[in-house]
Amino acid sequence: MSSNYKLGITKPFPCNYLPEQEERLLIAVDEILHERDHYGWLMQQGFRRSGNDIYRPHCIACHACQSLRVLVQDFIPSKSQKRLLKRNERFNVKLSKEVKESYYPLYEQYINTIHSDGSMFPASKEQFQSFTDNEITQQHYIEIWHDEVLISVAITDDIPNALSAVYTFYHPNYRKHGLGVYSILQQIEITSQLKRQFLYLGYQIEGCSKMNYKNRYFPHQILAENQWQTVNK
Structure with a gap:
């Protein structure tokens, strides 16, 4: 699949999992990504979804979250x-x-x-x-x-x-x-x-x-x- 899709990055916010850490997310903004086949491809790149939001951790100094x-x-x-x-x-x-x-x-x-x-x-x-x-x-x-x-x-x-x-x-x-x-x-x-x-x-x-x-x-x-x-x- 093409990699020329629109993505967004959130501002840093307090991490939900590790105390004293900040979290930042990469968001799949492009609507074409919000369907089954593209979502399967995104999961291969480490993304997940919450409701209709598709995201991946994109933290500056931490790589603790590992897709499994x-x-x-x-x-x-x-x-x-x-x-x-x-x-x-x-x-x-x-x-x-x-x-x-x-x-x-x-x-x-x-x-x-x-x-x-x-x-x-x-x-x-x-x-x-x-x-x-x-x-x-x-x-x-x-x-x-x-x-x-x-x-x-x-x-x-x-x-x-x-x-x-x-x-x-x-x-x-x-x-x-x-x-x-x-x-x-x-x-x-x-x-x-x-x-x-x-x-x-x-x-x-x-x-x-x-x-x-x-x-x-x-x-x-x-x-x-x-x-x-x-x-x-």
Whole structure:
């Protein structure tokens, strides 16, 4: 694809992940980029989306944010991941392509219970819609059920040759079941079933405890110095 597209750069602002750091974003401004094929190409360059905004960290003195994607066709779960899959065998996984009314109450309970000390508290429908509403690409909603109870939803973008994890929320009563990890394992499985090559997990940030969990799925690739580098266990 051509690289002659209109991009913008934000002014520096306080970093959301690393204390005492400033953050700056490169924004895909050109409207032609706001569709599935171009977005897939942008993700190969380290971009992600928030709602209809497509961005990439573009900080002057920091390169802590590294885009990470799992090589799903070669993925081998670790011993702890295998144990988690075994422990959660009773759960059922379903795939939906549309938002259901049952999603928001679960999301609200998740934010207001588990993230009551975070910037997203209190939950709102407008906030929820920022994850589910976009004009760029279609989405899959990976549901996890315990009998008749919906306990988790993973919002996942569908892009060429890949899926991209957007946001996962789950029932607070099931926190001990490791539903965050379990949802990623299910996203990997579904990506493989769809015969895609990658599952994008967003930015791995070693210095941030909330953002340094994504490098536990092998093999994966990180984007460093504009090159995808494969990391085997």
